[in-house]
Amino acid sequence: MLLKLKIMAAGLALAASPALVQAQAVSQAGETAKPAQTATQGAATPETVRTAFEGRFPGIQIKEVRPTPFPDLFEVQIGRDLVYTNATAEFVLQGALIDARNRRDLTAERMEELSKVAFDTLPLELAVQQVKGDGSRKIAVFEDPNCGYCKRLHQTLKQVDNITVYTFLFPILSPDSTEKARNIWCAEDQAATWRAWMLDGIVPPEAVCETPVEKVLALGRGMMVQGTPAIIFADGTRANGALPLDALNQRLAAVK
Incomplete structure (x- = not known):
């Protein structure tokens, strides 16, 4: 939704459902691409696509362009x-790109890849730490x-053993959240206070x-x-929301 609003603000209204939309009007409906346009498409690179996209939508900050x-x-x-x-950035598609032959959601796979975090780079000293059992799973x-x-x-x-949970206090819901986060962090026993x-x-x-x-x-x-909770597993994958026990155990077991 945030992305949709940004693009609309730049002059392109995307449909509420995934749809193909024309970013710049051509001279007449039904006009076919000119040979020069076809040649431009064939010679396109991520750099030229970035330039074309930024030219059509000033103010949109592009992080990366990749071929599909x-x-x-x-x-x-x-x-x-x-x-x-x-x-040439004449058309923009918002939605899932599906590899129908192999039954793969390429957009979902890419989003999972982008959301990965190198667990060992997290500043765990900023987190409240709780250890159960041998704490081997994190x-x-x-x-x-x-x-x-x-x-x-x-x-x-409570039903999961042999796990270490690092909680990053992330008070975003209310001013009271910030107060509680402070009181928990400053407690003599952070983990016990948080758990209580x-x-x-x-x-x-x-x-x-x-x-x-x-x-x-x-x-x-x-x-x-x-949003919270946002769970990061030791292999860098994420899950948003409170996973049920079976799903949580499956994700923990999948970490090599």
Whole structure:
């Protein structure tokens, strides 16, 4: 939705459902491509497509342009969103690109690739750490103290053993979330205070100290975290939302 609004602001209204739209009017409906246009498409590169796209939509910040398996169709990454365009940026497609022969959703695969995080690069010193059993399996979670789905996730985690959970306090829901994040971080026993609040509803007692909340907020924004809980597994893959127990165990088991 955010990407759609950005493109509309630049002068292109995308349909509510995935649709192919013309970005610039041609002289008459039904006019066929001119030979010169066809030659331009055949010689297109990611660099020329970027130039054409930025020329049509000033102000849109393109992160990357890549060719797709479909001839003369290019992937354009804007933030963590993807759209597709032809060589001269006359048409833009927003939606899933499907490899029908192999039954693969190429857009979903690419989005999963873009969302991956190198787990060992996370600043885990900024997280509340909880260890169960031998702690051998690891996840990092961006959580708001007032997030109901985060509390549901912790109820599920009660049934999971041999896991280390790194919680990045990510207060985005209300000013009270920021206060609770501070009180939890500044508590004498962070993990116990966090667990008592998330599982039993025991309000964290008032505590004051220097917190990493602003650093965590910047980290989350840089990783395009848009809601809580956002779970990052040790292999760098992500899941958004409170996974049920079976799905969580499957994801943990899949990490090599």
